[in-house]
Amino acid sequence: MTSVALTIAGSDSGGGAGIQADLKTFQELGVFGTSALTAVTAQNTLGVHGVYPLNASEVEKQICAVMDDFPVTAVKTGMLFSAEIIREVVRTLKYYQAPALIIDPVMIAKGGASLLQNEAVKALKEELLPLAAIITPNIPEAELLAGMKIETAMDIEKAAELLLEAGADAVVMKGGHLDNQEFAEDLFMSASGKKFKLRSERIHTKDTHGTGCTFSAAITASVAKGKRMEEAVRIAKDYIHVAIKEGLHLGKGHGPTNHWAYRSYKAEIKEVVLLD
Numbered sequence: 001m002t003s004v005a006l007t008i009a010g011s012d013s014g015g016g017a018g019i020q021a022d023l024k025t026f027q028e029l030g031v032f033g034t035s036a037l038t039a040v041t042a043q044n045t046l047g048v049h050g051v052y053p054l055n056a057s058e059v060e061k062q063i064c065a066v067m068d069d070f071p072v073t074a075v076k077t078g079m080l081f082s083a084e085i086i087r088e089v090v091r092t093l094k095y096y097q098a099p100a101l102i103i104d105p106v107m108i109a110k111g112g113a114s115l116l117q118n119e120a121v122k123a124l125k126e127e128l129l130p131l132a133a134i135i136t137p138n139i140p141e142a143e144l145l146a147g148m149k150i151e152t153a154m155d156i157e158k159a160a161e162l163l164l165e166a167g168a169d170a171v172v173m174k175g176g177h178l179d180n181q182e183f184a185e186d187l188f189m190s191a192s193g194k195k196f197k198l199r200s201e202r203i204h205t206k207d208t209h210g211t212g213c214t215f216s217a218a219i220t221a222s223v224a225k226g227k228r229m230e231e232a233v234r235i236a237k238d239y240i241h242v243a244i245k246e247g248l249h250l251g252k253g254h255g256p257t258n259h260w261a262y263r264s265y266k267a268e269i270k271e272v273v274l275l276d
């Protein structure tokens, strides 16, 4: 049977991040993609030129339309913008006893534009995060959610532990933002005690627009197909790695990644480093 995933996120008119990245990723990984828009952004590779949120009730209607009709097996959240939208998403997902929830806690776009209001961070942490099968913060997002500064490898683990304590079943701390490193390394930790690093060669490119959205959408697609979380994050790491590596070099700023690249990609590039 065809697997169906739902993404609840913002639109990126430039097509590299947000809903557009999610649907492209679902498609490439063989999952039927459905969506609920939270906001429209006027955005391209140079930055965010406008943010136009929908009402919480408009978001709820879209989720209901999808959930009432489709056998959704995984849900992803991206840009949620406000505490009102977060609360409505939480209420609606609880009503449907929604399947596995993958949270990408989107806060700030690469150019610095805010995609989540400051006062909404608390709602994300206290109300949405406890529903998470996995949450995929980058370092600045993890700092705000865990309420601590992250400077060392030990800080990364400590913050991951705090997010598990806050109610997520698993966490991937994305290391894409740590500059000047040979590797792009992410830390996976689960409440059930699994812990490993996903490591790939760091690609030196400015074209990394939408990498976070694409990575968590790839996790969502595999989970929708019934794969275990550890396997889902490994596939996602492969997917994003090759999508960055085979970049399309579109636009004048931070270009999007290449979703077609995974089709012809066979070898495994990433390395899994088990930790005790």
Ligand SMILES: Nc1ncnc2c1ncn2[C@@H]1O[C@H](COP(=O)(O)OP(=O)(O)OP(=O)(O)O)[C@@H](O)[C@H]1O
Binding pocket: 017, 109, 110, 137, 138, 174, 175, 176, 177, 184, 185, 186, 200, 201, 202, 203, 204, 205, 208, 209, 210, 211, 212, 213, 215, 237, 240, 241, 244
């Ligand atoms: N230059 C790079 N080379 C290889 N992998 C990378 C690179 N940059 C990011 N990644 C990988 O891409 C995935 C997404 O991480 P990233 O830190 O970019 O997310 P993000 O900050 O949430 O992205 P966004 O800016 O789209 O919100 C991670 O697995 C990360 O290791």
Ligand SMILES: Cc1ncc(CO)c(N)n1
Binding pocket: 009, 010, 011, 012, 017, 018, 019, 041, 043, 078, 079, 106, 108, 109, 110, 115, 209, 210, 211, 212, 213
């Ligand atoms: C709509 C949207 N969602 C997420 C991101 C983060 O990459 C972005 N730039 N735009």
